[in-house]
Amino acid sequence: MKRGFSLIEMLIVVAILGILAAIVLPEFQSHSQEAREAAAKDNLRILRQQIEVYAAQHDGVPPGYPDADISATPTWPLFFSHMLKATNVSGQYADVGTPSYTLGPYLSDVPLNPFQNSRLTKMIGNNEEFPAEAPDMFGWIYKPATKEIRLDWPGTDKDDVRYYDY
Template structure:
């Protein structure tokens, strides 16, 4: 006989592959492991986003507080005491300003624009990856809930900034109330 794997009638077949049953057992074990690991991984991703959101809010709130303190109690968003165009507050945080809130497109202070910058760039909302901001006019209150259409919601009159993302965190706390 030419096939060396089959020696004689009474000899055993030399096995070189897994049986179908063995493969099914391995697949079942992998499925069980995946069912345990994937939810745990997703939970860690959620907690990482929550931590990043809190860190971003802390950074922005501290920048707003520093700006307000250095500009005689006027929060970012105002120029010469009057509400500036939409987005003014962001420009005031990332560029240099004077005492009246006027800004120049520079990150290096000079004799006239001695304040700032307060942040190097604007962070994205970690949940929806957006950096857009809904500016709330002075005559309006903050929305009752988040829509998720923007990354952030800011009200210059009060210096209040929030995440614009509906839902709750892993502990059941509304993300909008962070």
């Protein structure tokens, strides 16, 4: 008596595995997308909350402005420094533990945009408007003058809400 599988039996098993993969894979991808959407919303919540805390502790001046001067041009490296280092009320920053720099840090790291794994932040100047559509070149788009920060990712979620409008 022969032992083993015939070619027909092997083809049947492969066909069954293919059918199962065709059923399971889209479901897995859907959950992966939902996880990225949830992470994006949570990261935006954290960023918005910490921007508000920073502004409250710096006489209403949001992070990103040099020397707490809201007429100056905000920069993303300064935004990162304000969020990640210790600061004083004047918006100057230093390493954590430096005397007289008693505020912050507000984040341990700037969170990633979960769709593109980028934390690069496009700064919108005081007299500039947000782009109408997400340019898909940055992790975040931030306008310090209004304390508004957006996710830079095109497309919509399952509820037809633009990611850019989260």
